[in-house]
Amino acid sequence: MNDCIFCKIIKGEIPSLKIYEDDKVLAFKDINPEAPVHFLVIPKIHIESANYLDENNMAIVSHIFKVIQKLTKELNISEEGYRIVNNCGENGGQTVKHLHFHVLGGRDMKWPPG
Numbered sequence: 001m002n003d004c005i006f007c008k009i010i011k012g013e014i015p016s017l018k019i020y021e022d023d024k025v026l027a028f029k030d031i032n033p034e035a036p037v038h039f040l041v042i043p044k045i046h047i048e049s050a051n052y053l054d055e056n057n058m059a060i061v062s063h064i065f066k067v068i069q070k071l072t073k074e075l076n077i078s079e080e081g082y083r084i085v086n087n088c089g090e091n092g093g094q095t096v097k098h099l100h101f102h103v104l105g106g107r108d109m110k111w112p113p114g
């Protein structure tokens with residue numbers, strides 16, 4: 001858990017471009033943006049992936065979606081639309097083992113994903 005990059009970002013040990021923070025979550029710009037708007041929203045508690053959500057920590061997901069709604073409105077991508085992505089595990093393409101939701105917008109998104 002100590003070598004988790006996102007826990008280090010939360011603690012300020014690794015710099016990030018923060019766009020929102022409260023006692024439960026942090027939102028910051030992805031270092032390698034895949035769209036004109038690309039930020040990540042993460043819980044401040046270390047949850048490895050969606051596989052590790054349970055009745056004790058599940059409320060954070062509801063809060064994260066509330067924050068996403070607020071931020072997409074502020075960034076003016078709410079009306080035109082955007083994509084929320086959660087990669088889970090090996091086949092899901094998860095590279096950082098700390099639950100995070102990507103928010104991508106500012107361009108037309110393709111489907112199906114690669």
Ligand code: 5GP
Nearest residue numbers: 005016028029030031032087093094095096
């Ligand atoms: P995953 O592939 O696990 O769903 O997404 C991890 C994301 O975290 C990637 O889009 C990657 O660019 C981003 N990322 C990895 N390390 C850092 C970092 O140190 N700072 C920031 N801002 N983003 C990072």
Ligand code: ZN
Nearest residue numbers: 004007046098
């Ligand atoms: Zn972590």
